[in-house]
Each structure stands twice: as structure tokens, then as C-alpha cells.
Amino acid sequence: xxxxxxxxxxxxxxxxxxxxxxxxxxxxxxxxxxxxxxxxxxxxxxxxxxxxxxxxxxxxxxxxxxxxxxxxxxxxxxxxxxxxxxxxxxxxxxxxxxxxxxxxxxxx
Amino acid sequence: xxxxxxxxxxxxxxxxxxxxxxxxxxxxxxxxxxxxxxxxxxxxxxxxxxxxxxxxxxxxxxxxxxxxxxxxxxxxxxxxxxxxxxxxxxxxxxxxxxxxxxxxxxxxxxxxx
Numbered sequence: 001x002x003x004x005x006x007x008x009x010x011x012x013x014x015x016x017x018x019x020x021x022x023x024x025x026x027x028x029x030x031x032x033x034x035x036x037x038x039x040x041x042x043x044x045x046x047x048x049x050x051x052x053x054x055x056x057x058x059x060x061x062x063x064x065x066x067x068x069x070x071x072x073x074x075x076x077x078x079x080x081x082x083x084x085x086x087x088x089x090x091x092x093x094x095x096x097x098x099x100x101x102x103x104x105x106x107x108x
Numbered sequence: 109x110x111x112x113x114x115x116x117x118x119x120x121x122x123x124x125x126x127x128x129x130x131x132x133x134x135x136x137x138x139x140x141x142x143x144x145x146x147x148x149x150x151x152x153x154x155x156x157x158x159x160x161x162x163x164x165x166x167x168x169x170x171x172x173x174x175x176x177x178x179x180x181x182x183x184x185x186x187x188x189x190x191x192x193x194x195x196x197x198x199x200x201x202x203x204x205x206x207x208x209x210x211x212x213x214x215x216x217x218x219x220x221x
Contacts, residue, residue, distance in 0.1 A: 043212035084149055094205050095164055098151040
């Protein structure tokens with residue numbers, strides 16, 4: 001299966017700061033998703049982004065499929081952004097493989 | 109209304125017992141999944157069903173048996189529970205296997221004592 005690497009593994013921000021999370025894939029993926037797991041454990045789908053750029057409020061994501069990476073941008077971070085951010089990709093058989101996540105803490 | 113619902117939310121049991129976790133989705137999706145999240149937050153797919161048919165069965169002990177009575181339900185039965193089964197189990201669904209934007213349930217935290 002594919003390998004998914006996320007960086008950084010941990011991130012601590014002051015409220016209002018911007019950040020970029022990265023996801024690298026060992027192979028070209030035919031679908032790619034970003035998720036946020038909040039401190040209560042709920043997993044929420046943020047973006048389905050096999051290629052290109054999408055924006056949703058303070059969050060945006062860009063996937064460069066030919067170079068096998070995706071970026072998640074968080075602008076003007078808030079304490080409610082805290083949690084773990086996962087990316088997941090699939091190739092061919094559509095079995096989603098998750099990265100190990102970026103743990104984000106936003107301090108007030 | 110909750111789109112993907114799992115019950116129970118917490119499950120505490122003794123080694124050797126048999127337990128089940130239920131999952132239902134009201135999104136009209138064709139595909140459902142079970143994931144296991146370990147203590148280090150690593151999420152790994154266990155099973156996937158498409159229109160009640162088993163599609164994906166990753167390397168999972170055969171003590172774990174999924175059952176899909178209809179495409180809105182995917183239950184997970186676990187026999188002879190072991191300490192290493194302690195984890196959070198997530199159910200998810202997607203429109204289809206190919207168009208697999210994942211919608212997750214709230215998770216079931218299983219503790220085996």
C-alpha cells in the first residue's frame with residue numbers, strides 16, 4: 001500500500017497565527033481527503049481534494065497530484081482549531097490510507 | 109439527525125467476552141467502513157462493505173466479523189476479546205467506493221480489562 005507522511009507531527013500556535021500542514025504520498029493518489037479530529041474525538045471531513053485548491057472559511061487546501069503532496073492552510077487560528085489533522089489518500093482499490101496526523105494546539 | 113450513528117459510545121468488558129458494535133447511516137450511501145484507532149491515534153481501515161457485499165478485508169483477526177443486514181447498517185461483532193483489542197472503533201460511510209468522501213460516526217471506545 002501507499003505510505004502517507006504528515007508534517008509537522010506536533011504544532012503549537014498562539015491564537016491568530018497562520019500555519020501550513022503538509023501531507024506527502026509515496027504514490028499518486030486518485031482521491032485525497034483532509035480531516036479534523038476534535039478533542040472529543042469526532043472526525044470531520046474538511047476537504048475532498050484530489051487536485052487543485054479549495055477554500056472553506058479560514059481553511060484552504062491545495063493538492064499537487066503530480067508531485068504527490070497536499071497542503072492544508074489554517075489562517076487566523078482559533079482555539080477551536082485544536083485537535084488532530086489527518087490526511088488520507090487512496091490508489092486504485094480505493095482503500096483509504098491515513099497519515100499519522102498533525103496534533104495542533106492553539107493557545108488563547 | 110445524526111448521519112452516521114454508532115452504539116454504544118463506550119464499552120468496557122472482560123477478556124474473553126463477545127461484544128457487538130452497531131452502526132447505522134441515514135445518508136443513503138452505498139459504502140460503509142469500520143476503522144480502528146489505536147492509542148497513538150493511528151487510523152487503520154478494517155473492513156469495507158459496498159451494497160451489503162464485503163469489498164475490503166484488511167489483515168484483521170477472524171475474531172472480528174462484520175455483518176451488513178442492509179446497506180444502511182454495518183455491525184461489528186468481536187469474539188473472545190483480547191487486551192490488544194482496546195481502541196476506538198469508528199464506523200464511516202461514503203456515497204460509493206470510488207466517490208469515497210468519508211462521513212464518520214462518533215466512535216466507540218472499547219476497553220478490554
